[in-house]
Amino acid sequence: MSAHYPVIVIGGGITGIGILRDLSMRGVKALLVEQKDLCTGTSSHFHGLLHSGARYAVSDIEAAEECYKENLILKEIAPHAIERTEGFFISIDEDDPAYVDRWVAGCSKARIPTEQVDIKTALTLEPNLADSIRAVYRVPDSAVDGFRLIWQNAYSAQSYGGAFRTYAAVTAIHSENGAVKGVEITNILTGEVEQIGCDYLVNAAGSWVASVARLADIPVGVAPDRGLLIAFNHRFTERVINRLHPSGDADIFVPHGAITILGTTSVKVDDPADTTVSSKEALYMLDIGEKLIPELKSYRILRGFAGTRPLFSSGGGRSATRNFVVADHEKDGLKGFISIAGGKLTTYRLMAEKTTDLVCKKMGITEKCRTHIEPLVKKIDKKIYKKALAFFPKLGVDLSISRQGDNFHNVLERILADHKKCALLCECELVTRAEFEEVLSRSGNYPIEHLELTLGTLSDVRRRTRIGMGTCQGNFCAYRGVGAIAETKGAPDTELSAILNKFIEERWNGIRPVLWGVQLKEAELSRGIYQTLLNSAGEPYEERS
Amino acid sequence: MSKQTPDNCTACTTCTAYCPISKATRNFRGPKMTGPAFERFRYLHKGEEDALSYCSNCKNCDIACPNGVPISVFNMLAKAETSQGLRLFARDYIVAHGDLFYSFLRYFPSFLVNFGMLNPLTRIFLDRIGVARRAALPAFCDKPFLKRLNAVKQPQTDEKVIFFPGCYVNMYDPEAGLALVKLLNRLNVEVVAPEGLVCCGVPLISSGFYKECKKNAEKNLKILSKYRGAPIITVCPSCALMIKHDYAELFPEIAAKDIKIVDPSEFILEHQNLKNLEFEEESRKLSYHSPCHQRALGIGKPALELMKLLPSTAVCDLDAGCCGISGSYGFKKEKYRISLSVGKNLFDSLKAADTELALTECGTCKVQITANTRIKTVHPLSLLAERLI
Numbered sequence: 001m002s003a004h005y006p007v008i009v010i011g012g013g014i015t016g017i018g019i020l021r022d023l024s025m026r027g028v029k030a031l032l033v034e035q036k037d038l039c040t041g042t043s044s045h046f047h048g049l050l051h052s053g054a055r056y057a058v059s060d061i062e063a064a065e066e067c068y069k070e071n072l073i074l075k076e077i078a079p080h081a082i083e084r085t086e087g088f089f090i091s092i093d094e095d096d097p098a099y100v101d102r103w104v105a106g107c108s109k110a111r112i113p114t115e116q117v118d119i120k121t122a123l124t125l126e127p128n129l130a131d132s133i134r135a136v137y138r139v140p141d142s143a144v145d146g147f148r149l150i151w152q153n154a155y156s157a158q159s160y161g162g163a164f165r166t167y168a169a170v171t172a173i174h175s176e177n178g179a180v181k182g183v184e185i186t187n188i189l190t191g192e193v194e195q196i197g198c199d200y201l202v203n204a205a206g207s208w209v210a211s212v213a214r215l216a217d218i219p220v221g222v223a224p225d226r227g228l229l230i231a232f233n234h235r236f237t238e239r240v241i242n243r244l245h246p247s248g249d250a251d252i253f254v255p256h257g258a259i260t261i262l263g264t265t266s267v268k269v270d271d272p273a274d275t276t277v278s279s280k281e282a283l284y285m286l287d288i289g290e291k292l293i294p295e296l297k298s299y300r301i302l303r304g305f306a307g308t309r310p311l312f313s314s315g316g317g318r319s320a321t322r323n324f325v326v327a328d329h330e331k332d333g334l335k336g337f338i339s340i341a342g343g344k345l346t347t348y349r350l351m352a353e354k355t356t357d358l359v360c361k362k363m364g365i366t367e368k369c370r371t372h373i374e375p376l377v378k379k380i381d382k383k384i385y386k387k388a389l390a391f392f393p394k395l396g397v398d399l400s401i402s403r404q405g406d407n408f409h410n411v412l413e414r415i416l417a418d419h420k421k422c423a424l425l426c427e428c429e430l431v432t433r434a435e436f437e438e439v440l441s442r443s444g445n446y447p448i449e450h451l452e453l454t455l456g457t458l459s460d461v462r463r464r465t466r467i468g469m470g471t472c473q474g475n476f477c478a479y480r481g482v483g484a485i486a487e488t489k490g491a492p493d494t495e496l497s498a499i500l501n502k503f504i505e506e507r508w509n510g511i512r513p514v515l516w517g518v519q520l521k522e523a524e525l526s527r528g529i530y531q532t533l534l535n536s537a538g539e540p541y542e543e544r545s
Numbered sequence: 546m547s548k549q550t551p552d553n554c555t556a557c558t559t560c561t562a563y564c565p566i567s568k569a570t571r572n573f574r575g576p577k578m579t580g581p582a583f584e585r586f587r588y589l590h591k592g593e594e595d596a597l598s599y600c601s602n603c604k605n606c607d608i609a610c611p612n613g614v615p616i617s618v619f620n621m622l623a624k625a626e627t628s629q630g631l632r633l634f635a636r637d638y639i640v641a642h643g644d645l646f647y648s649f650l651r652y653f654p655s656f657l658v659n660f661g662m663l664n665p666l667t668r669i670f671l672d673r674i675g676v677a678r679r680a681a682l683p684a685f686c687d688k689p690f691l692k693r694l695n696a697v698k699q700p701q702t703d704e705k706v707i708f709f710p711g712c713y714v715n716m717y718d719p720e721a722g723l724a725l726v727k728l729l730n731r732l733n734v735e736v737v738a739p740e741g742l743v744c745c746g747v748p749l750i751s752s753g754f755y756k757e758c759k760k761n762a763e764k765n766l767k768i769l770s771k772y773r774g775a776p777i778i779t780v781c782p783s784c785a786l787m788i789k790h791d792y793a794e795l796f797p798e799i800a801a802k803d804i805k806i807v808d809p810s811e812f813i814l815e816h817q818n819l820k821n822l823e824f825e826e827e828s829r830k831l832s833y834h835s836p837c838h839q840r841a842l843g844i845g846k847p848a849l850e851l852m853k854l855l856p857s858t859a860v861c862d863l864d865a866g867c868c869g870i871s872g873s874y875g876f877k878k879e880k881y882r883i884s885l886s887v888g889k890n891l892f893d894s895l896k897a898a899d900t901e902l903a904l905t906e907c908g909t910c911k912v913q914i915t916a917n918t919r920i921k922t923v924h925p926l927s928l929l930a931e932r933l934i
Contacts, residue, residue: 083589233552235588258585300552393574393594395586427582428556471585472556521612522555 001182004197005031005163007359008183010170010212011205012038014146014345017153017164018352018371019204024162025374026360026367031196032162033185035169035208037460039150042206043345044463045275045307047229047254047263049240050074050082050144051346054089054114054137055247056322057106058099063322064110067346071140074349077375080402081148085255087141087240088122089114091134092291095245100135103244107139114139128236130294141240143256145402146345147463152376152405159406166460173201173216173337180336200359203339207272207308213339218332222341224272224308227264228281230514233300233471235260241292250285253293257399258429258470259302262289266309275306277513300518302473303510312342324351326358336362377405388412391422396430403465404435407442411435425484426477428470436484439464457485458503474507475526479534501536549794551619553612554581560606560616565867566599569886573599576606580616583623593627599880600624601871601887602751604786604841618794625755636675637752640873644712644744651689659684677881681916683717683908690719691738697726699735706812707769707777708738711745711784713908721780721908721923724930725809731933732818736778739768745784748873750795759799762792766801776807780926782839782906783872789842809926810847824855824932829901832861833925834868834891834914836907848906848925855932860904865894868905870913885917892917904928 007023009016012034023030034040053067075082091100107114115138122136123129154164165185172184174195182197205212207224235255243251249265265281282304290296312325324343330336338358343351353369360367380401388397388408401408414434415422421434439461458481461467467481468474481503482496491499504526511523530536554577561567561575573579574596583594597620606616639646650658661667663682672678690710706729714722726736742765746758765788769777779785785806793800813819835846852860868888869875875884895903895918903914903922911922 234550234585236550238588255588257589299550393583393596395583395589395591395594398591399586424578427578428585430586470556471551471554471582476556476558518553518555518612525555525557 001195001197003031004182005029006198006363007031007200007202008033008196008198009202009204010183011041011203011208012036012150012164012166013041013043013204013206014039014150014153014348015206015340015343015351016202016204017150017157018348019202019340019355020162020164021153021157021160022352022356022369022371023359024157024160025370026356026365028356028360028363028365030162031198032157032164033168033170033183034164034166035188037166037463038154038164039147039463041208041272042307042310043146043150045229045305046146046227046345047252047261048143048145048256049252049254049263049346050142051344052087052140052142053110053112054087054103054107054139054141055242055252057110057112058102059247060322061106061110063347064106064112066323066350067344068110068112068140070347070350071142073372074144074346075142077349077372078144078149078152079375080377080405081145081152083143083256085141085143085239087139087242088117088126089137089139089242089244090122090129090292091136091244092130093132093134094291095134095243097134099245104137112139126237126239126241128293128295129241130292133292135244137244139242141242143240143254144345145256147466148402149345149376151403151464155405155407156376170212170215175216175334178333178335180334198336200336200338200362202355202359203337204355207310209310209339209341211272213329216329216334216337218329218334218337218339220327220339220341221312223311223313224269224274225311226267226269226274226276226306226308228277228285228304228306229264230262230282230285230304231302232260232262233302233518234258236293236295236299243292248288250288251292253289257466262296269308272308272310275308277304277306277510279513282514301514302469302471302519303507304513305510309344310342324354326351326354328358380408384409384412387416391415391419392432393430396424396432399430400432400435403431404438407438411438414438425480426465426467426470428472428477429466431465431467431477433484435465436461436467436481437488440485440488457499458482459506462503468503468507471522473511473522473526474504475522475529478503478507479529497536497538500530500534504530504536549615549618551581551584551614554614554616555612556582557611559609559611560614563605563609565603565605565869565887566601566883569869569883570599572596576600576616576620579623580606580619581614584619587623593623595627597624597627599883601874601880601884602747603837603867603871603874605837605867608837608841608843615794618791621750621795622755624753625750627753633675636877637754639671639674640676640876641748641752641754643716643748647685647689647712647716650685655685655687672878675878676876677878680876680881680884681912682876683713683912686717686719688719690715690722693719693723694726694736694738697723697730699726699730700733702733702735704733705735705737705775706807707772707775708736709742709745709765709769709777709779709784709788710738711779711781712748713781718908718911718924720927724924724926725778725780727930727933728813728822728926731821732813732816733821734816737772739772741768745781745787747783747787750791751872751874759796762796763799766792766799766804769804770801773803774805776805776812778807778809778812780809780906780924781908782836782842786838786841808842808844808847810851811844814847814850822854823934824929825934827855827858827928827932830861830899831858831928832863832895832898832900832903834863834865834895834903834905834910836905836910837867837871839906848904851929852904852925854929861898861900863891863894863898865891867891868910868913870909872909875909875913884913888913888917895920902928
């Protein structure tokens with residue numbers, strides 16, 4: 001065993017990171033391992049809705065109550081990851097009017113505040129809604145960004161001594177005398193294998209919980225359930241818009257920074273990594289979404305993407321409980337192994353608290369949870385903010401702070417040292433060269449010499465900054481990004497081409513299934529820049545003397 | 546027509562490559578950024594950035610855009626949301642409301658008014674509130690266009706055109722308007738100038754006075770829509786562009802159909818009585834500058850075609866970009882230098898072409914060109930009317 005940690009957490013999604021932060025805040029030394037980069041699974045492949053709980057008010061009152069409580073807590077501790085948009089629940093002609101009463105009763109039972117809004121007011125507030133809507137209720141829904149939430153948790157955990165390793169897949173679980181001894185970690189980029197010891201192992205792998213538990217021959221009933229999301233180029237509602245009916249497909253719109261996300265569908269899949277997106281499914285969603293937003297099909301789609309819900313149930317699908325279960329596998333014969341299954345992003349903090357409570361109880365640690373009172377990001381110094389305003393538009397400062405949190409002052413320092421670094425590397429999401437370099441210096445703990453190690457680099461930066469996630473989908477920031485990598489890290493050309501191609505290919509994956517309208521023009525521009533101008537496909541050419 | 550979305554922008558940046566302001570100053574982030582790119586974030590209501598005020602509304606971005614994105618409209622609508630503080634507000638109010646000041650200054654003799662407005666003391670005061678001291682301001686005319694039109698004895702015919710004088714012709718350059726009247730009368734067309742028309746609103750919207758601009762649009766459209774079917778002619782390309790395109794994009798809720806704005810040069814060239822017009826030769830060396838808003842109309846350069854009616858007279862088409870003044874933009878102290886740097890290419894081209902008389906349709910282009918090249922500049926119609934036999 002090359003190292004030993006009291007606790008190892010498996011899974012770099014919001015649950016795992018939440019647990020890492022909670023453990024670290026309670027003084028427990030812990031290491032988190034993630035098979036890819038942080039926030040590559042369901043935590044970034046969902047609609048970005050911070051539930052008020054109203055969606056579960058009829059089907060699952062317990063989940064509804066939990067959601068509302070956590071909604072209130074997260075708005076306080078994670079203001080930089082959340083937009084307090086509020087939400088509308090809207091009933092249309094084809095919806096069962098009787099359901100409205102049941103829903104209102106459910107909300108009041110779960111103590112979720114609702115307020116009926118008259119149609120005229122609703123249409124003034126949300127002019128893109130269909131005129132034919134029949135009833136509108138206001139709820140405290142909000143929009144939450146999974147990326148920001150994870151990175152703010154991760155940086156906060158780091159400041160408390162928590163550690164995480166990415167591209168480190170758990171390939172074996174070691175035990176001795178019925179107790180966990182450690183894990184085997186395989187670096188998925190290099191193939192290097194490492195043994196790390198631990199006393200407690202927390203399986204927070206989300207949709208992958210069952211496959212991780214299988215390494216210890218323990219069955220856990222988590223069934224991945226795929227949902228498709230569509231990201232639109234602009235924000236056409238100010239609020240979260242839900243259909244007021246029993247939860248169904250394509251009935252949630254979440255405005256999110258500069259974009260809007262429409263979700264979702266529900267398809268049972270065997271492989272948690274099955275995030276296939278089909279044009280047919282996308283068109284099916286637009287057909288439904290159009291009933292609330294009549295001009296929906298005229299809006300430009302940026303991309304389609306899918307994630308898998310980690311549903312804890314034997315049945316699965318939308319009827320499954322959205323509650324979570326903390327399973328102590330001591331009863332299954334493996335001491336020190338704990339799995340957390342089910343749940344949803346809105347309740348991640350509570351899930352982390354309950355799991356950490358159990359770990360601490362076993363370790364005999366009495367420190368109480370503080371994640372419900374301590375904000376993820378410390379208050380940004382007013383002086384820093386003021387200084388930054390000289391270099392960015394106000395909007396750019398706010399966005400950069402929300403992305404980089406406590407590290408924002410490093411971004412500013414880079415600009416103060418070299419004013420040119422305030423140039424926008426990504427113009428669609430307003431990311432400066434300084435922010436890019438700051439993130440680059442923190443991501444990929446890997447030396448650039450190994451080609452295969454660097455392939456993830458641009459996408460790693462993307463998840464921390466949103467480069468490549470706006471209108472141009474990487475057309476301009478990708479080549480600027482590799483330019484910045486070349487200058488700061490000094491990588492050889494062949495590696496840079498590989499980084500560039502990998503990034504562009506990833507962007508294309510989400511564009512292909514929705515390749516029509518203006519997005520098709522954008523794709524042609526991309527083809528012109530990368531395949532023609534930069535010959536990214538590597539067509540051979542003859543040098544002429 | 547519903548609100549414009551930024552969806553058609555592919556971020557190709559062609560607009561920024563064609564933006565004369567972006568070339569002249571680093572303070573402006575370019576039309577792509579302040580237009581469609583920021584538009585996506587405007588729904589967040591996080592406030593506007595100051596750089597927006599650098600957009601001069603010259604519309605070269607709109608001309609360049611391969612996807613038909615109304616970039617300048619995004620900028621103008623967003624400007625309405627910004628505030629530059631009280632001092633600049635006063636300045637902007639003055640440069641945007643020339644018509645208002647004229648409405649009471651016209652009771653004084655023009656030489657007195659012009660002395661009052663243009664003397665060094667006033668200029669020092671104006672400079673203090675942000676009107677560049679060195680910027681050439683236009684001088685008021687003796688008698689406004691509308692008064693002088695009443696004195697013209699026009700043929701009584703069935704063919705009438707509706708004339709939209711615009712502030713520039715009415716207050717500073719009635720000759721250009723009267724030139725049109727003279728030419729059209731010769732074609733046996735009567736020019737009608739309806740009562741109650743106000744400033745088209747270009748200077749208002751360019752300085753962020755959205756509500757007033759909308760009021761003006763409403764007033765003008767109400768009057769103009771009474772003359773449904775009749776061609777509406779203005780000799781100012783900015784007024785034409787505003788009425789023809791921008792009203793509908795800025796204020797989709799009050800857009801009026803059936804308003805037919807016709808370019809004066811096109812109208813003359815296509816008229817059945819064109820043969821009535823005979824001209825004498827012009828011996829001076831002529832150069833033509835096509836104003837940005839004329840090019841934004843998307844009808845080419847009909848004035849150049851019209852000038853071919855002058856016998857054995859060659860006109861050099863400068864094709865040298867924006868003059869930099871953009872209405873009142875170049876009068877503003879912090880924009881004055883930018884305005885000169887934008888116009889430099891045009892000034893140099895004019896001098897290089899050995900021009901004796903410059904021609905351009907736009908009133909403030911004329912002021913800018915003359916001030917910076919000492920070359921006399923007139924409306925093409927003014928020259929034609931002068932040479933009419």
